[in-house]
Amino acid sequence: MTTTTPTRPAARTIYPTKKVTNPVLTAVIRHALIICFLVIMLYPVIWMVAASFKPENEIFNGLGLFASRFTLENYASGWSAGSLNFSRYFMNSFLVTVLSIAGNLVACSITAYAFARLEFPFKKFLFALLLGTMLLPSQVTMVPQYILFNQLEWINTYLPLVVPHWFGVDAFFIFLMVQFIRTLPRELDESARIDGCGHFRIFSRIILPLAMPAIGTTAMFTFINTWNDFLGPLLYLNRTELWTVPLGLSAFLDATSESAFGPLFAMSVLSLAPIVGFFIVSQRLLLEGVATTGLK
Amino acid sequence: MKLQRATFLAGATAAALLLSACGGGTGANSGPAADVPGADGKGEVKGDIAAAWWGGTSRIELTNKVIDMFIAENPGVTVDRQSADFAKYFDKLNVQAASKDLPCVVQLQGRQINDYTKRNVLLPLDPMVESGAIDIADIPKAVVDAGRGTDGKLYFLPYGAAYDAVGVNTTLAEQAGVGTLSEGYDWPEFISYLSKAQEKMPDGVNASNNGGGRPNYFIGWTQANGKKLFNDEGKLGFEKSDLTEYWKMWEDLRQKGVTVTPQQSSEEPTAPDQSYLAHGQVMSDTLPGNAFTPASKTLSGAAPGQALTTLPYPSGPSGSGNALYPSGFAVSANCQNIPTAAAFINYFTNDLEAGKTFASDNGAATNTKVLDAQIADPSMSATKKHELETYKKIVSEDPPTIVFPAGYQSVFENSFKRAYEEVAFGRMSVDQAADKFFDEANAKLGQ
Structure with a gap:
């Protein structure tokens, strides 16, 4: 986040030569990109968390996060599965x-x-x-x-x-x-x-x-x-x-x-x-x- | 699922290497001798044994119940229980086998039994059958024979018989106007049935999953057409031309769009209750008979209103194409308490109450009295009853018995699938892939 000055040499040509001057805008773009990457990388985990709240026979119905209803029964039945818990x-x-x-x-x-x-x-x-x-x-x-x-x-x-x-x-x-x-x-x-x-x-x-x-x-x-x-x-x-x-x-x-x-x-x-x-x-x-x- | 299979393979290969390394020391013919005291299973039933089986939470519970009943009937017996999911189960078993510390009673199938008999880690059950410690009178002969090793001796007593069936989504079939397949249908009828159904399938739904890479479908096809799967040396017993004929049949269907694409095939989850058939994305697929109930359950959530049924495999000139894949308990060679082990196996397989409790959780009960009692039981679900009745029908038609050579599960099944994938993805011709499969399989089978 530097404040650009017009005296700066414009030597690098692989980057856009005209610098975005608004620091807020660059920050917004940068953070949006980072958040996108974060979501992509975390999506499997997010999906797993979401799947744990879906009714059992709807879990594999796609990559979406939401099912027909929200349920906690997976936690209840999972915690007490089998003869022990x-x-x-x-x-x-x-x-x-x-x-x-x-x-x-x-x-x-x-x-x-x-x-x-x-x-x-x-x-x-x-x-x-x-x-x-x-x-x-x-x-x-x-x-x-x-x-x-x-x-x-x-x-x-x-x-x-x-x-x-x-x-x-x-x-x-x-x-x-x-x-x-x-x-x-x-x-x-x-x-x-x-x-x-x-x-x-x-x-x-x-x-x-x-x-x-x-x-x-x-x-x-x-x-x-x-x-x-x-x-x-x-x-x-x-x-x-x-x-x-x-x-x-x-x-x-x-x-x-x-x-x-x-x-x-x-x-x-x-x-x-x-x-x-x-x-x-x-x-x-x-x-x-x-x-x-x-x-x- | 993919990963599990990969780790299982790695584990199996590693253990196979270790096993063969150990086998060298003991000598090939110094197997468990029949003169070990109690090798006929006669003696006092008391003391400790360990029993191992594969399965998840519900089967652990059912098996535990049966074990508790066995202990109640035989005071003084204790059972160390070991269980894990199928692939993990064999990871553990292989380490124990290499360490000569197998549980007394181990659950196995014909598909792996000879990996173990070859290394002399199991006891033949024939002396126990002769002495009457184990009763096989009520089990059909074809089923008992599935428990035999390559040397003809009985190594495990099948208690539950799985079979493969053709699962058909009846709702989709009716919508396509093809109805149901007639009794005793054969492969050409089946193929034309699928082709006809494809014309009226909804978008994104195929009439069939691709059976080209499915070893069990191929086994069914060879049995119906009178081909031999393995010869006496444990190598491939059919001709290359048989395999190319079978693959060309599926390639033809795939190219016409009757089956799913190879990309879809490789992405499909391996668990039968999560397959494309269970999600209503294909109209038919080969399905283990005991997966019928869970697959129907998944379908009711994935595509409400649709229903499944299972049919026996297509027949052929040589009769039924349905091979049985029974599971049962074997006795390990390092077992110190053979009478109790034999009594346990006999109880688990033949006792009416035990059968009622276990409720054919791992394939249909092989003991005909136990089976009939379960079919007559009004508390049995309709899908489970259908599974058991289909088994009864198959077994009444004198199904073929296949003796799988050592290495079948780790070599044959994987090479077969891989070779067909090369064809489906267009990287090899059918003939090249058949050559490749024959080379790979024959190099390692029976060892």
Whole structure:
């Protein structure tokens, strides 16, 4: 939004040579375009929200947002579908997610501190090994993991979904934090050392508070990954009272019989709410993290 | 839906690789031996078993009810229940099979059974039938035979038989003045019926969906014309010229505008209750018999006032073109509690009360006594009754039994659809596509 002056050189020819002078008009046009794009990109989500309020047999009658009548019965029948209801699935999902986030934050930050600040034998090799695990597709480790957890008799518990996070298996987040901690000035560590701090205090008083953006990013992505994880719960949780939200959602679908699309969309809308909420709360931290850690 | 299929494929392929890797260690012939104690299913019915099946919320509830009844009749038995939607179910099953941790009782169909028998992860049920632990007296032979593997042994006991039918929108057919197809109609009659109906279809409605890429339609066509689908080695048993004849028949209809365009075909949702037929956009399509009720329900919302019916597949010189696709329970080779597993399978399939509770939720009840009781039940909906009666008719005409080789579901079904799409989109001639399909299918089938 600059006020144009006639003395400005009109050198660029690919753009219209005569500048629109009215700043209000340019602002209106620009915002109209942005809003159009926003609507196009959000339309599938908007459609899903609208579909959750449609009577069940009218859901797939087109791309429109309105049906013959507005109804809340999808929410009522979806919430109490099956022998259990969705409050149970939400509780389970929250439990798994919170434990996973806690595990990831503790394990990844400690490991990252070690790789970024400590000197120990085979450090380079171990770091390369860690990064190497990122190249392993999860399908490769799926069966061995299943056998292992089965031998430990962890099937039908949350342990296979939670415990790995406490051992820093998410190499990506460790890498993210290592890169972030490396950018922090070492002088801060040294001054803390002069004041008599050991590694634990340097870590907890200096590094952790400064690494908040990276920690926020890790928490956010762990939240999304765990909340949306389907295959893990599918493999390890058999009893319906242990099911997480994605498993509950999937039970609305039945390719060999009748799918309950109305309740499916209604519960999908509800299952998005925590993610959106978490994002709004941690947005500032997250954006800062993305900007300062050079992610993407 | 598309995505689900893609992930299923990826999962199935990955698991197939893993399975074959594991198979190497155990040796091909060291399958489950018959001298395992209790392999005949005789013994005390108590202790834990795990049972797995596919389905959504309503089937989970029905199955749970039956399991609870089974437990009430057999004190001391507990059942760990595992369920997921069809594609996800097999993702999970494949991991469990590769880990030698299959549930004792697993639900399978003929279309996949040999993927598992080939890797020796299932027990043959014949000893249990001989010992009387499992009763097959009231199940028609053609249906029981659908549970056999390529080695001729019985691997799963069909409890519910699905079949494919021709779904016809009777309202549209009447408007077009073509009426209904006569009993025992054949393919040429069916084709001319569709062509005639197209002349009077409303704008944007086609007389038929495109059946060129539908494996089940093709299976029906081969059975009616006396062709063999697979040979004894598990490779394709029909000739290339059969396939080109079948595809040319559909191409002819497509070019005349009787069927939907290939663009429409590729955009169609795969769930039968969301198909074009269920939305009144086509007058006829192949429809799984058990999708008749949900599809009718969708149609009542999408095009109020229109009605559907289902007919058996067209016949031919070799008789009925209706193959049966039963689902049933198998017993895994790693099962430690075979007597209970056998008792459960027998109860689920043959018990009158269990059948009444389950209400043919996954194909018509195969036990004829259970089936008759359901048809006579006044609380059964009219559409469901029609589904069961159509099944009864099909089964009385001695339907063909097809043994599907290993790899059928992951290889045949997908290659078939893809090859026909190449033709419909004009990227290949019918002959080229047939060559491509034969190469792909024969390379991987039976392995």
